[in-house]
Structure formats: C-alpha cells, structure tokens
Amino acid sequence: MAAPRRFSDQLRTMCGLAVQLADAKQVESILFLMERPTDWEALAAAVGGRSMILAADSAEILDGADDGALDCDTIVLNMSGAPVYERLTEALLEAVADDHLTPGASVVAVYSGFEDGVTDSLSVIHLDEHLGRLTVRDLRPLGGRVPTETLKMVVDLAVEIGREGREGKPVGTLFVVGEHRKVQEFCKPMGFDPVKGYTSQERSLTDAKVREGIKEIAQMDGAFVVSSKGVVIASAQHVSAPPAPDIAISKGLGARHWAAAEITRATGAIAVAISSSSGTVRVFQNGDVVLRIEPLRRAMTWRDFDSEPALPPEKTVERAKKPIDSPPVTDA
Incomplete structure (x- = not known):
C-alpha cells in the first residue's frame, strides 16, 4: 500500500495567502506549479473549493489529481530544468489553449521561486488578450x-x-x-x-x-x-x-x-x-x-517589490514592458 502523501504546513499557508489574493483580485483560477505529489484532497480543501490548475513536469507528479473528484485541470509541461518563468508561461499558454482559462483572465500562481521543493512564492498574473497560442x-x-x-x-x-x-x-x-x-x-x-x-x-x-x-x-x-x-x-x-x-x-x-x-x-x-x-x-x-x-514573449509582468521607490509615470510604463526574471516572493 502506497504511503500517504504529505500536505506540508508551508503549502497550507501559501494556499491561505493565495485564497486571500484570489478574493481581492477576483481571479479566475489558482495555478499551482507542482514539483512533487501531494494530498490532492487536502489541497482542494485548503483553497476552499476554488478552481485550480495543477501543472507539473511529469504525469507521475500529478497522479490522482484528475480522477474527477476535484475541481481542477492538469497540465504536463515536460520542461524539467527550465527557469520558473518559462514553466509558468507554458502552463498559462497551455491552459488558454485547452480552454481552462480565458485569454484575458487573471490568475494567482503558487510555485517554488527560490528553493527547490519549497512552495515559497505567489504572483497575481494578468494575461493579455492574445497569448499567441490557438485552440x-x-x-x-x-x-x-x-x-x-x-x-x-x-x-x-x-x-x-x-x-x-x-x-x-x-x-x-x-x-x-x-x-x-x-x-x-x-x-x-x-x-x-x-x-x-x-x-x-x-x-x-x-x-x-x-x-x-x-x-x-x-x-x-x-x-x-x-x-x-x-x-x-x-x-x-x-x-x-x-x-x-x-x-x-x-x-x-x-x-x-x-x-x-x-x-x-x-x-x-x-x-x-x-x-x-x-x-x-x-x-x-x-x-x-x-x-x-503576435507571440507573447512573457505571459506575465512581474511586479516590483513594494520596498522600491516610486518611479515617475513615464518610467513606470517603460518598466512594465520589460518583465523581471526574478519573481516576487511572499514569505509564509
């Protein structure tokens, strides 16, 4: 008999923060970039039954997540070793291509941005009207x-x-x-x-x-x-x-x-x-x-840290056109 999958306290905390962001920003779904299997029912309960998209580099990681009991969609990326922003980009493109998300949707992304295997980052991502991937x-x-x-x-x-x-x-x-x-x-x-x-x-x-x-x-x-x-x-x-x-x-x-x-x-x-x-x-x-x-070179624009000084309006517009490779982090 397989050992029960562990649902960590860190992931539970990040789910709570994701729910708060989802409510505040009225997002369409919560995207989890998974690096290992977890207790899927506990994950669904932690987000209060909200719509989820689960993306991972292999089908084995997502085993059991799409058995029909959960309100979620799964995406296999096959991008092991790729930078996190590329994996997030591909997950979002696939989600739109498969009609899991609408092209103009907003999502909360939950992922490991700094330490492998540790879910430590959240981002609110606003998709453009055209993602460059057709259904x-x-x-x-x-x-x-x-x-x-x-x-x-x-x-x-x-x-x-x-x-x-x-x-x-x-x-x-x-x-x-x-x-x-x-x-x-x-x-x-x-x-x-x-x-x-x-x-x-x-x-x-x-x-x-x-x-x-x-x-x-x-x-x-x-x-x-x-x-x-x-x-x-x-x-x-x-x-x-x-x-x-x-x-x-x-x-x-x-x-x-x-x-x-x-x-x-x-x-x-x-x-x-x-x-x-x-x-x-x-x-x-x-x-x-x-x-x-028009292919989208980045599916999201990373926001600056709140601690950075405010920029003049013209500089803010310029920066918004240039995604930052390092995503922001919310410590749990």
Missing part, C-alpha cells in the same frame, strides 16, 4: 484538407519559434502544410536537406524530439513541407509558385510571405510564416492572411 476551435474555420489537429500542431510550433528564436536570436521560417505532393512541384532544395533519409516516424511532428530538431533546422534558409499527417516531408526548400496578380499583402512583408501567399493560391495547402523581425506568425490560405498571431 482547435480557433483553427477549425480554416477547413480545407489539412486536419485541424495537424494545423494546430504546426501553428503552436511556429509560435514557439517566433517567441523564443534560437539561442537568443530571432528566427524566421515558413511551413507549408498539406497537399505535399503538389507543393513539391513548386519546390527545389536550397542545399543540404537535414530531414532527408529519415523514416516517416522519425520526421513526425508528434514527437517532441522532432519538434526540437525543427527549431534548430529553422535557422537555415528555406521552407518546410509538411504532410497533412504532420510528417515533415522536406526542409530547406525554395518555394516558387506562379505569381498571382490579384494577391495583395501588407507593406513590409518580404519574399517569405509572398511565397506563402502564392503557394497557397496555387495549391490547397496552408502556409504558416514566421517573421524574423517581430516573431509574428501569419497563416495563409488561398493567397490571403487568415490569421495573425
């Missing part, structure tokens, strides 16, 4: 021959590339999804194709390792051709579809976006273009931009 419902109106789940997987990957770049540098690239045989008629390799020679399973975007590999390859010139099943058919491709005189895209968009518009007009594919300058993701269908997504 299946958002993408379904595009229709076409590309399954919605495949399109969502590609768009989510594109948003990650637009938000994160690679090694601190912005990255722009293009995904052409669906109708891959017809699309390839308008493509030619720009040089070495890193995905050539691998099996379909080894090129499937359903594999997290493949998605990470695609982020590396995205630094190369050229586009990705992706099948309707989410398999990367080719990379580093020069896309050159017949020009359509009636295509019109915004000023300032370059060859990548024109290629996206033209290939979608010439085929039944959907193109997802990432701007290297801004990280903006644009989804093209039949030559037109049908969705524009």
Whole structure:
C-alpha cells in the first residue's frame, strides 16, 4: 500500500495567502506549479473549493489529481530544468489553449521561486488578450484538407519559434502544410536537406524530439513541407509558385510571405510564416492572411517589490514592458 502523501504546513499557508489574493483580485483560477505529489484532497480543501490548475513536469507528479473528484485541470509541461518563468508561461499558454482559462483572465500562481521543493512564492498574473497560442476551435474555420489537429500542431510550433528564436536570436521560417505532393512541384532544395533519409516516424511532428530538431533546422534558409499527417516531408526548400496578380499583402512583408501567399493560391495547402523581425506568425490560405498571431514573449509582468521607490509615470510604463526574471516572493 502506497504511503500517504504529505500536505506540508508551508503549502497550507501559501494556499491561505493565495485564497486571500484570489478574493481581492477576483481571479479566475489558482495555478499551482507542482514539483512533487501531494494530498490532492487536502489541497482542494485548503483553497476552499476554488478552481485550480495543477501543472507539473511529469504525469507521475500529478497522479490522482484528475480522477474527477476535484475541481481542477492538469497540465504536463515536460520542461524539467527550465527557469520558473518559462514553466509558468507554458502552463498559462497551455491552459488558454485547452480552454481552462480565458485569454484575458487573471490568475494567482503558487510555485517554488527560490528553493527547490519549497512552495515559497505567489504572483497575481494578468494575461493579455492574445497569448499567441490557438485552440482547435480557433483553427477549425480554416477547413480545407489539412486536419485541424495537424494545423494546430504546426501553428503552436511556429509560435514557439517566433517567441523564443534560437539561442537568443530571432528566427524566421515558413511551413507549408498539406497537399505535399503538389507543393513539391513548386519546390527545389536550397542545399543540404537535414530531414532527408529519415523514416516517416522519425520526421513526425508528434514527437517532441522532432519538434526540437525543427527549431534548430529553422535557422537555415528555406521552407518546410509538411504532410497533412504532420510528417515533415522536406526542409530547406525554395518555394516558387506562379505569381498571382490579384494577391495583395501588407507593406513590409518580404519574399517569405509572398511565397506563402502564392503557394497557397496555387495549391490547397496552408502556409504558416514566421517573421524574423517581430516573431509574428501569419497563416495563409488561398493567397490571403487568415490569421495573425503576435507571440507573447512573457505571459506575465512581474511586479516590483513594494520596498522600491516610486518611479515617475513615464518610467513606470517603460518598466512594465520589460518583465523581471526574478519573481516576487511572499514569505509564509
């Protein structure tokens, strides 16, 4: 018989403070970034039955939390070792994508900000209107021959590339999804194709390792051709579809976006273009931009410590645009 899970006094105190903040700020839910299993029923009782979101790096940590007896949603991050603000960001993005939170919601986050394994920090987080992560419902109106789940997987990957770049540098690239045989008629390799020679399973975007590999390859010139099943058919491709005189895209968009518009007009594919300058993701269908997504580089703005001197209004606005990496802490 498994040993009972311990609900620590520290966590109980933090739950009480989280409830006070939730009441004061009228938040939508309380988010717990869990590092180990706990007594889930005791946790629910400590927050007075309020709606909870439980996020952790593995499903094992959350075992038993989603058995239906608790009013909570669970999110598996698979981000062990990542900084706390990145894990919180991903948890919030996933919560919005899965309809656990509305894009404009406010939440209280409870997490370990300073000492591993010790729940020592609270933050009130206000989400922007656009988090840069779409739900299946958002993408379904595009229709076409590309399954919605495949399109969502590609768009989510594109948003990650637009938000994160690679090694601190912005990255722009293009995904052409669906109708891959017809699309390839308008493509030619720009040089070495890193995905050539691998099996379909080894090129499937359903594999997290493949998605990470695609982020590396995205630094190369050229586009990705992706099948309707989410398999990367080719990379580093020069896309050159017949020009359509009636295509019109915004000023300032370059060859990548024109290629996206033209290939979608010439085929039944959907193109997802990432701007290297801004990280903006644009989804093209039949030559037109049908969705524009501004990736959020941080899902929250950390507030300054109360002990800091007040700043002039213009400085306060400037600081609000620059999230602080170290979150605030409320000692229990």
